[in-house]
Amino acid sequence: MSHQAYELKAEARERVGKGSAREVRRNGKVPAVIYGDKQPPLAIALSYKEIFLKIHAGGFLTTVATIDVDGQKIQVLPKDYQLDPVRDFPVHVDFLRIGKDTEVNVDVPVHFINEEKSPGLKRGGVLNIVRHSVEFHCRANAIPEFITIDLTGAEIGDSIHISSVKLPEGVRPVIADRDFTIATVAGSSAMKPEAVEQPGAEQAEPAAAEAEEEKK
Structure with missing residues (x-):
């Protein structure tokens, strides 16, 4: 089974775009969008600490979550997220809104x-x-x-x-x-060789010694 479902609190964002997203980040939050289920996209702001911990705990993209947006609870599945390429902190998250039969x-x-x-x-x-x-x-x-x-x-x-x-x-x-x-x-070069018995090996050594003796 997947990781245990969890809940996140969020605030709705009235404005969208790069300027709005930068303002959200300056306020210590992470901009995100909820889309899908034949409903209009919903722009939200999430707690930076909560999202950071969830992303780095593993299983983030395979675990259903509930987002409480100003009292409205929406069931979602994280679909994508972006991290700052230098400091590795979350800068944006996309969520898919899911219904009872969503595949x-x-x-x-x-x-x-x-x-x-x-x-x-x-x-x-x-x-x-x-x-x-x-x-x-x-x-x-x-x-x-x-x-x-x-x-x-x-x-x-x-x-x-x-x-x-x-x-x-x-x-x-x-x-x-x-x-x-x-x-x-x-296979690899580090493999342990299997013992292979060479036919006639027992007779080979005495025969070689006998030949050497004849030379003398």
Whole structure:
């Protein structure tokens, strides 16, 4: 399941544009917009501290929130945010207004478990992650926090495709025309060599010694 829903308090903004946004930031708040659900966009100002903490806590773009705009509570899903390129603080946030049956496309992180139970990785193989996240289509109130890939039994040369991942009901990948790869287990120069018995090895050493003796 997704992160626990939370609530943010906000103030409506009557003016929009760059000048208004700069004024909001000077007052220690973050400008934002709520759009969607066939309603006009709503410009708001949010607490800088609350938004900063939510963005950097993880799961911000996959967690439904409630925004209290001067007493009116609106359910939303964060869709995008901009950070200052130098100081890394939030400068703007876009929210999608959601209804009871709203469906969305959202990037969900991939988590890997049981790496210690993969024979290929234990031999020194490398987990090559092709996709750190996967875009899914699902209901806005049922976004998974992450999807889990179990590496138990994975050997060198194995590929993990989306078809092998157990997904929650109603969650389906946006890419539907192919069984795309999420990760592979590849060989590496650090792999432990397997013991290979050479045929006739036991006889080779005595024969060489015998030949040397004949030379003498």
